[in-house]
């Protein structure tokens with residue numbers, strides 16, 4: 001995949017996450033640039049509502065911008081630490097998803113209750129610090145909380161989703177919040193969450209695949225109208 005295609009994918013991902021109310025004005029998405037020790041991430045200043053491929057900028061793995069006049073998000077360390085800790089991960093999103101975050105603020109356990117929630121069969125951890133991850137130490141602490149999982153929740157702040165690709169990180173972000181919304185309703189009804197059984201998790205986790213990523217990505221590209229060509 002060319003660098004231009006990657007920049008475009010990251011830009012589309014940020015715009016669709018903003019469209020879905022998952023990223024607001026300050027979240028970010030990054031991806032590794034294959035075969036290099038660098039990454040692409042949306043710049044600090046570009047509006048998440050209107051940014052395009054030109055606002056996706058290059059950084060080294062220490063969080064130093066590699067393009068002139070560019071300011072990176074202050075929480076860039078989330079990305080650099082996750083890439084350092086997880087060689088299997090090629091895309092990272094830092095979101096501010098309202099319901100997922102509210103569950104953590106309420107001290108409610110995040111568990112998979114919906115079919116698609118099975119993609120989190122290895123669990124969703126909670127990083128117990130709401131402050132900005134604006135240092136290597138905090139980035140490393142978040143990567144540690146994430147461990148081998150696909151997502152961790154930053155209590156009272158947001159979430160981090162990690163995947164093998166940008167489309168995968170979008171898919172994971174959509175279903176992290178989707179499962180949270182239904183789970184929150186269960187808690188509000190006073191019900192006990194019916195956590196997916198092991199056999200259900202094993203069967204349903206198979207939805208983590210490219211044709212499913214494409215389906216969800218294409219659907220939201222159509223509904224959001226986000227397109228660069």
Ligand SMILES: [Zn+2]
Nearest residue numbers: 075094157158
């Ligand atoms: Zn944040």
